Amino acid sequence: MSLRLWRNCIAEAWINMTRNGLMSLAAVTTVAASMVTLGALYLFVRDLNQMVGKYASETMVTVFVDRKLDENASLRVKDQVETLSHVASVEYVSKQQGVKWLMERYGNRLGDLPATLRMPAQIVVKVDDAANAETVAQEARRIAGVEKVNSAAAVTSGLVTVRAAVQRGGLLAVIILGLVALLTVNNAVHLTITAREREIQIMQLVGATAWYVGTPFLLEGAIQGFLGGILALPVMALGHGWLIEYIQSRLAFIPLTDPRIGLATLGPLVLGAGMLFGVLGSYISVRRLLHVG
Numbered sequence: 001m002s003l004r005l006w007r008n009c010i011a012e013a014w015i016n017m018t019r020n021g022l023m024s025l026a027a028v029t030t031v032a033a034s035m036v037t038l039g040a041l042y043l044f045v046r047d048l049n050q051m052v053g054k055y056a057s058e059t060m061v062t063v064f065v066d067r068k069l070d071e072n073a074s075l076r077v078k079d080q081v082e083t084l085s086h087v088a089s090v091e092y093v094s095k096q097q098g099v100k101w102l103m104e105r106y107g108n109r110l111g112d113l114p115a116t117l118r119m120p121a122q123i124v125v126k127v128d129d130a131a132n133a134e135t136v137a138q139e140a141r142r143i144a145g146v147e148k149v150n151s152a153a154a155v156t157s158g159l160v161t162v163r164a165a166v167q168r169g170g171l172l173a174v175i176i177l178g179l180v181a182l183l184t185v186n187n188a189v190h191l192t193i194t195a196r197e198r199e200i201q202i203m204q205l206v207g208a209t210a211w212y213v214g215t216p217f218l219l220e221g222a223i224q225g226f227l228g229g230i231l232a233l234p235v236m237a238l239g240h241g242w243l244i245e246y247i248q249s250r251l252a253f254i255p256l257t258d259p260r261i262g263l264a265t266l267g268p269l270v271l272g273a274g275m276l277f278g279v280l281g282s283y284i285s286v287r288r289l290l291h292v293g
Contacts, residue, residue, distance in 0.1 A: 005212075013219035016192045023188040024224060030184040031228025031277055032235070034177035035270045039236040041170030042266055048163040061133055063123040063140045064148040067095070074121040077145040081123050084139050086132035093122040120147055178277055181228070185221050185281025193217060193285060214286040218279055225278025229271040236266065 017024040063081055065074045071094065082090045096119075125140070127133045137151040193200065203213055 009216045009219055012216040013223055016216060016220045017223065019195065020188055020191050023191055027184045027188045027224045028227045028231060030181045031225050031274050032231040034174065034181045034277060035229050035232035035274050036235050037177050038174045038273060039232060039266050039270050041174060043240050044166055045163060048166065061125040061127060061137050061140065062150045063125060063146055065121040065123065066145050066147045067120040069145055073145060077143060078123050080143050081125060081140055084136055086128050086136050087125055088128045089126040091124040093124060095119045095121050181277045182281040185224055185278050186284045189217050189221055189282040189285040192220065217286050218282050221278035221282025222275045225274040225276065226271060229274030232270055233267060
């Protein structure tokens with residue numbers, strides 16, 4: 001098809017949309033809802049992947065010493081931890097250093113610390129390999145004077161479980177909304193074809209091919225999908241930006257990337273997926289009603 005014919009098809013597709021304005025609006029908003037769900041899934045899984053990667057790379061085991069022990073006894077516990085297998089390095093954090101660290105990190109969000117607050121001494125263990133983190137944690141728990149042991153392996157395992165659940169649930173939601181979007185676009189294009197049935201018959205009688213007749217309707221679906229993607233992008237940008245700000249204001253230690261990086265990658269994905277939904281929805285009607293093979 002020549003450039004002039006493509007321009008005519010695009011103009012005709014736009015006219016078709018305006019003729020069935022209400023149905024076209026329903027198709028655009030349904031595609032937008034599908035794309036918002038797809039985008040939210042992508043951004044959430046991306047942030048979860050970063051968190052999993054951070055905790056897996058750190059492979060830390062934190063040993064909390066019994067707060068009743070004095071400094072010398074706590075240091076002896078530290079020496080025992082240092083002799084465990086698979087321990088790459090050890091950092092000792094005294095009770096006073098722990099309180100100072102809390103104040104520096106969280107400041108006035110902690111309010112007035114009670115005078116009776118007794119922070120336990122901590123031993124931060126760097127493990128030689130992530131696979132050995134739980135082994136080190138189990139051995140540390142058997143040392144006398146150890147009150148509690150936290151392993152990054154447990155955190156990573158929990159994040160992996162959450163990520164898998166989010167992926168399954170999110171994909172199911174995207175599939176359901178995608179089918180709804182396909183059906184809505186299909187119905188919108190079906191109405192347009194039905195309304196122009198006599199005009200289409202005349203075009204076919206004078207020799208117009210099925211593809212020539214059907215191209216404006218395919219473009220109509222593509223435009224609806226594209227507009228749905230455009231509508232979804234600011235919703236995702238505002239929602240994701242607000243969520244990042246909310247999390248970091250309360251849980252500053254959680255590693256999250258700059259939201260602009262995710263949206264820059266997400267834009268083409270959302271627009272492309274929206275147009276794909278639109279074209280597929282319109283193709284179903286075009287193929288059925290105009291016998292396009």
